[in-house]
Amino acid sequence: MSDAKKQATIVEIARMANTSTATVSRVLSGTNYPVSPRLRTAVEKAAAEMNYVPNAIGQTLKFGKSNDIGVIIPNFTNPFYMQLISGIETICRQREYNPIFCSSNNSEAQEAANIELLRRKCVDGLIISSISQNPQNITESLKLHKNIVLFDQETTFDNCDYVSFDFEQGGILITNYLLEMGHRHIAFLTAPLEKRASRKSLYLGFQQAMANFAEATKEVLVSCDVQIDDYKIWEYENGRELARCFAKLSPRPTAIFVYNDATAISVMSQLNVLGIKVPEDVSVVGFDNILMSEYSNPPLTTVLQPAFETGAMATKIILDKIEGKNKANCQIKLRPELIVRDSVRDIR
Amino acid sequence: MSDAKKQATIVEIARMANTSTATVSRVLSGTNYPVSPRLRTAVEKAAAEMNYVPNAIGQTLKFGKSNDIGVIIPNFTNPFYMQLISGIETICRQREYNPIFCSSNNSEAQEAANIELLRRKCVDGLIISSISQNPQNITESLKLHKNIVLFDQETTFDNCDYVSFDFEQGGILITNYLLEMGHRHIAFLTAPLEKRASRKSLYLGFQQAMANFAEATKEVLVSCDVQIDDYKIWEYENGRELARCFAKLSPRPTAIFVYNDATAISVMSQLNVLGIKVPEDVSVVGFDNILMSEYSNPPLTTVLQPAFETGAMATKIILDKIEGKNKANCQIKLRPELIVRDSVRDIR
DNA sequence: CTGTTAGCGCATTCAT
DNA sequence: ATGAATGCGCTAACAG
Numbered sequence: 001m002s003d004a005k006k007q008a009t010i011v012e013i014a015r016m017a018n019t020s021t022a023t024v025s026r027v028l029s030g031t032n033y034p035v036s037p038r039l040r041t042a043v044e045k046a047a048a049e050m051n052y053v054p055n056a057i058g059q060t061l062k063f064g065k066s067n068d069i070g071v072i073i074p075n076f077t078n079p080f081y082m083q084l085i086s087g088i089e090t091i092c093r094q095r096e097y098n099p100i101f102c103s104s105n106n107s108e109a110q111e112a113a114n115i116e117l118l119r120r121k122c123v124d125g126l127i128i129s130s131i132s133q134n135p136q137n138i139t140e141s142l143k144l145h146k147n148i149v150l151f152d153q154e155t156t157f158d159n160c161d162y163v164s165f166d167f168e169q170g171g172i173l174i175t176n177y178l179l180e181m182g183h184r185h186i187a188f189l190t191a192p193l194e195k196r197a198s199r200k201s202l203y204l205g206f207q208q209a210m211a212n213f214a215e216a217t218k219e220v221l222v223s224c225d226v227q228i229d230d231y232k233i234w235e236y237e238n239g240r241e242l243a244r245c246f247a248k249l250s251p252r253p254t255a256i257f258v259y260n261d262a263t264a265i266s267v268m269s270q271l272n273v274l275g276i277k278v279p280e281d282v283s284v285v286g287f288d289n290i291l292m293s294e295y296s297n298p299p300l301t302t303v304l305q306p307a308f309e310t311g312a313m314a315t316k317i318i319l320d321k322i323e324g325k326n327k328a329n330c331q332i333k334l335r336p337e338l339i340v341r342d343s344v345r346d347i348r
Numbered sequence: 349m350s351d352a353k354k355q356a357t358i359v360e361i362a363r364m365a366n367t368s369t370a371t372v373s374r375v376l377s378g379t380n381y382p383v384s385p386r387l388r389t390a391v392e393k394a395a396a397e398m399n400y401v402p403n404a405i406g407q408t409l410k411f412g413k414s415n416d417i418g419v420i421i422p423n424f425t426n427p428f429y430m431q432l433i434s435g436i437e438t439i440c441r442q443r444e445y446n447p448i449f450c451s452s453n454n455s456e457a458q459e460a461a462n463i464e465l466l467r468r469k470c471v472d473g474l475i476i477s478s479i480s481q482n483p484q485n486i487t488e489s490l491k492l493h494k495n496i497v498l499f500d501q502e503t504t505f506d507n508c509d510y511v512s513f514d515f516e517q518g519g520i521l522i523t524n525y526l527l528e529m530g531h532r533h534i535a536f537l538t539a540p541l542e543k544r545a546s547r548k549s550l551y552l553g554f555q556q557a558m559a560n561f562a563e564a565t566k567e568v569l570v571s572c573d574v575q576i577d578d579y580k581i582w583e584y585e586n587g588r589e590l591a592r593c594f595a596k597l598s599p600r601p602t603a604i605f606v607y608n609d610a611t612a613i614s615v616m617s618q619l620n621v622l623g624i625k626v627p628e629d630v631s632v633v634g635f636d637n638i639l640m641s642e643y644s645n646p647p648l649t650t651v652l653q654p655a656f657e658t659g660a661m662a663t664k665i666i667l668d669k670i671e672g673k674n675k676a677n678c679q680i681k682l683r684p685e686l687i688v689r690d691s692v693r694d695i696r
Numbered sequence: 697c698t699g700t701t702a703g704c705g706c707a708t709t710c711a712t
Numbered sequence: 713a714t715g716a717a718t719g720c721g722c723t724a725a726c727a728g
Contacts, residue, residue, distance in 0.1 A: 005494045007467070009721055020699045025723055033724095034697055051492050056468040057408045058721030061704045066405065076434045077639070079427060086424045089451060093458075098465065101449050103437060110441075117446065119355070120404040144399050146353045236639050269643035291425070291584050295617035297645025357705055368715045373707055381708095382713060406705030409720045 008050035016046040028054060060122060069318060070118030070145075071101045072111060072128040074196075077234055078262055079290040080307050084151070087311025088127065095319050097124070106195070108132045115141050125318040127311075129153065133197050149318045151310050153197045154331070161321070161330045163314045167198045170303045170336030171205020172212075174285050175257065177301070177338060179213050182348035183255035183283060186210070188225040189242040189267060190259040199259055202287065206257055224249065239266025247274050254282060254347060261286035261293045261302055268296060268343065279345035289339050299341035306334060356398035364394040376402065408470060417666060418466030418493075419449045420459060420476040422544075425582055426610055427638040428655050432499070435659025436475065443667050445472070454543070456480045463489050473666040475659075477501065481545050497666045499658050501545045502679070509669070509678045511662040515546045518651045518684030519553020520560075522633050523605065525649070525686060527561050530696035531603035531631060534558070536573040537590040537615060538607040547607055550635065554605055572597065587614025595622050602630060602695060609634035609641045609650055616644065616691065627693035637687050647689035654682060 010024040017024065019039050026033045027043040035043075046052075060066045071088055073081045085101060092099045100123060104111035111131055115138070118126055125147035132138055139157050142148060150162040178186055188206050193199050203225070214221045226245045228238060242263065246256060258264035264286030268278050278284050278298060286293060286302040293300040313332060320326035358372040365372065367387050374381045375391040383391075394400075408414045419436055421429045433449060440447045448471060452459035459479055463486070466474055473495035480486055487505050490496060498510040526534055536554050541547050551573070562569045574593045576586060590611065594604060606612035612634030616626050626632050626646060634641060634650040641648040661680060668674035 005492075007470070007721095010723095011721080021721090022699060022701090022723080023697090025721095026698095029723070031723090036697060039698085051489075053464055053468045055470060055721050057405055057414065057470050058704090059723080060405045061409055061706095061720090062722045062724090064704070076437065077427075077430050079425075079430070082425050082427070082430050086451075089424065098448070098469070100446070103434075116401055120401045121446070122355070122403060122405050141399075144353070234639060236643060239643075265640070266643050269645065269647070272645065291582060292613070292640055295584060295587075295614050295644075297617065297620065299617070355705095358707095359705080369706080370708080370715055370717095371713085373705095374714095377707070379707085384713060387714085403705050406720090407707080409704090409722095410706045410708090412720070 007055065008052045012050060013043060013046045013052055017042040019043065066122045066124055067097050068121060068123045069097050069099050070123035070126045071099050072114050073103055074129060074131050075103045075105055079292060080288045083307030084311040087308035088315045091312050091315035097319060104131050106131055112138060112141060119144055124322045127151065127314050127318055131195060147318050147321045149314045151314045159329055161317055163310050163332045165305050165334045166336055167201035168205035170287065171202040172209040173336050173338050174303050175206050175209035178255045178285065178344065181344055181346045184219065185222040185253040186255045186257055187246055187249065187253040188223065188257045189246060190225060190227050191238060192227060192229060202259060235260060235262035236266040239263040240270045243267045243270035243274065247276065256282060256284045258284065258286050261288040261290040261300060264300055265292060265296045279343050283344040285344060298343045301341045301343045302339050304337040304339050355403065356400045360398060361391060361394045361400055365390040367391065414470045414472055415445050416469060416471045417445050417447050418471035418474040419447050420462045421451055422477060422479050423451050423453055427640060428636045431655035432659040435656035436663045439660050439663035445667060452479050454479055460486060460489060467492055472670045475499065475662050475666055479543055495666050495669045497662045499662045507677055509665055511658050511680045513653050513682045514684055515549035516553035518635065519550040520557040521684050521686050522651050523554050523557035526603045526633065526692065529692055529694045532567065533570040533601040534603045534605055535594055535597065535601040536571060536605045537594060538573060538575050539586060540575060540577060550607060583608065583610035584614040587611040588618045591615045591618035591622065595624065604630060604632045606632065606634050609636040609638040609648060612648055613640060613644045627691050631692040633692060646691045649689045649691045650687050652685040652687050
């Protein structure tokens with residue numbers, strides 16, 4: 001039980017193979033430093049027998065490099081972030097790095113704690129989607145990290161790499177689609193805007209599209225936004241609450257723009273419970289194109305935000321920076337793409 | 349840019365505060381060892397000025413304890429595991445441990461690599477859902493870890509703690525429900541059974557319930573199982589394929605038992621595409637009760653497998669073991685609970 | 697080819 | 713109350 005649990009070190013291997021720790025290290029760390037075949041096999045045999053694996057802590061201390069990448073996301077339960085995590089992990093493993101995932105649970109304090117924790121753990125780089133809009137203290141502590149790539153947002157501090165997404169353009173794109181389909185009275189359902197820059201941009205895009213259309217057509221448009229303040233980490237619960245708020249609106253808008261897919265699917269479900277049919281009575285669009293949105297009923301019209309690719313790109317950028325392959329700044333802004341399914345009714 | 353990035357160590361702090369590293373350590377590691385107020389403030393000031401955080405690598409090497417918990421799950425994109433991860437992270441943070449999440453991507457080789465990686469990183473404990481049914485090599489390498497808790501499965505090696513779930517009973521529970529509702533011809537849709545012990549148990553429960561019912565009523569039951577072999581990590585794609593296979597079945601079963609919710613939702617969606625209505629034409633049940641299953645259309649009848657709680661319990665057990673609070677074996681088997689929604693038609 | 701040793705950052709024992 | 717020195721596991725510089 002408790003006998004084999006103590007990890008063997010090069011000292012034990014050296015003793016067993018009747019040689020020095022230096023020789024053991026030379027053999028086991030795979031250098032091409034010359035070692036006699038006799039000692040080499042003796043070391044390999046001893047290592048295998050003792051189930052030796054090199055202690056990464058010792059190596060990190062020696063090299064000043066952990067091969068760990070810190071990742072901070074808002075929460076684990078949103079399917080969008082699952083995809084993103086998956087992209088990050090895939091690239092990390094390919095290149096023999098190890099991601100350390102932390103969620104900030106929509107708490108600035110937790111985010112700050114994570115940033116510090118990852119610095120203590122000597123991560124070689126940090127990939128982060130900040131939940132806060134660059135307050136001074138967060139920015140300062142972020143700057144203490146060696147390599148940073150932001151995603152989901154751009155930033156206020158200079159020269160910081162990011163893989164972002166054109167939320168505003170995405171908002172315009174899908175709002176224009178609703179307008180094209182004849183909708184003139186649209187509700188925007190969202191979690192608190194001030195918490196995330198991306199949400200604000202999305203809302204801006206919505207307003208922009210509405211204003212542009214009104215300007216061009218001289219038509220009178222009506223928009224309203226429903227925002228819940230005590231919003232939950234689990235998007236599904238927010239959707240229920242948002243749908244209830246929506247149902248009280250009078251006169252009732254003909255279309256709903258929900259700030260993300262997970263919430264939109266929940267909104268549709270709750271509307272169904274309330275006897276409001278989608279898309280017959282009201283049209284719904286989401287944002288993200290999570291995997292599930294293809295399988296909702298009705299399948300959700302939305303905007304594609306490439307989660308896996310965002311994670312993969314952010315990881316490639318940070319690993320290239322760490323390995324000195326890329327000194328240039330990488331500020332990437334991915335373009336939105338409209339995904340038309342069946343949740344919007346043409347009311348022209 | 350590159351000036352402030354080098355982390356300050358106690359050596360720099362000591363130099364700046366005109367004292368020794370020993371004193372710096374005494375102040376900053378929060379011991380109650382007596383230090384003069386003068387030096388104390390000098391050290392604190394220097395540390396703050398240099399944005400000092402203790403290097404966790406150094407501490408780990410010193411203490412022989414990393415405060416890291418390794419976690420290996422089959423994949424990141426199944427919503428069930430998201431919940432589970434969330435439970436693990438919540439407890440870890442509360443007790444000041446740090447989870448390191450790895451996915452084995454349904455690959456035994458990757459699982460083995462992860463087990464070794466986490467040993468190299470000196471995790472204090474390992475929480476794992478093995479994708480393989482305890483082959484010798486995996487079992488042996490697992491045993492090299494100090495503290496192990498399995499979830500999602502029991503195990504073949506003795507005295508190993510686990511937080512499992514009574515899959516067989518769950519399978520019986522929901523199959524009985526289908527039988528009660530008058531279904532006599534039921535299809536079992538699944539990913540490869542041999543890959544996961546839990547799936548096998550679930551299937552066993554299904555068969556058991558069918559056999560028991562036939563025995564008791566002398567009725568003739570028909571069951572068939574559809575299994576796809578080149579199955580994808582993304583459950584949603586499997587569902588599509590499984591639904592297509594199901595549609596070809598003749599005569600067509602009146603009910604479908606899908607091995608998990610994510611796949612079941614996708615199956616329902618694809619059935620809809622194929623013009624087969626749920627539950628009018630065919631009834632569908634899932635397994636897990638992922639968050640989304642409440643919002644599918646129709647809302648999915650399923651069995652509750654408490655993901656967040658499983659993660660939280662497994663974590664509590666392993667942390668108690670690490671801290672020596674609990675020497676006893678913990679072998680916990682959670683009970684299933686039927687969640688009736690609207691995806692099953694009563695055809696009696 | 698092989699072995700001895702220093703040093704990465706930290707906490708702690710021992711001496712003062 | 714303070715500081716010098718040691719060792720955790722590892723690699724590499726250096727000496728042989």
